[in-house]
Amino acid sequence: MTLHFTTRLFARPRPVIGTWTVLLTLLLSLQGCTLFQTPTAPPPPAGTQVDWVSHMRSLTLLQEWQIQGKIGVRTTDDAGSAYIDWSQAQDSFYITLSGPLGQGTTIVSGNPTGARLEQSDGTWIAESPDQLVLEHTGWEIPISNLLYWVKGMPAPGSRPATTHNDLGTLATLQQEGWNLTFDQYSPQMGTLLPCRIRIQKDQLRVTLIIKRWQALGEGAAS
Secondary structure, three states, X not given: OEEEEEEOOOOOOXXXXXXXXXXXXXXXXXXXXXXXXXXXXXXXXXXXXXXXXHHHHHHHHOOEEEEEEEEEEEOOOOEEEEEEEEEEEOOEEEEEEEOOOOOOEXXXXXXXXXXXXXXXXXXXXXXXXXXXXXXXXXXXXXXXXXXXXXXXXXXXXXXXXXXXXXXXXXXXXXXXXXXXXXXXXEEEOOEEEEXXXXXXXXXXXXXXXXXXXXXXXXXXXX
């Protein structure tokens, strides 16, 4: 699984906070931050509701994809945003975070054997992306869960608390102390996928706006 990010770093003062603010961005909801205009793909016909079991099966089978959009993060001390390009190939990820105003690029990549974070000032390696974030920011953030959350489904393991909207997809998700709100969905890649997600835990808030979902390897539209 490979993650690629570039952004300003915002979080509690830590040695390499900048790099990890990018990761925090993925996991926290930033309220009131205007990012990309969400996609305007036509909604399903009125009254359409997915079968949750079938929908979960479709999301589980969706294992190779790419998203492009923007992510914003806010803490009690700081706030910022970054462009995000995330490619997922089965259990390998590659994420690029690109910050505004020439802030540079952060790349996070990984697979079941480990994770790697690259910035202009260095490269760091750990057994998991979660461990990288903990070591460089002090935040215990379940980066691995985001692989599932971004598709609008609970992560395996701990039992989640969920509510559903009129479409039958997730409206809210509470898991491992994190609170997620799925504000908007769009018909993409043969199913309904989120295009705006707000994530929050304690004083960390993140908003992820997905401008484009596409099959991995598919050329990005201009």
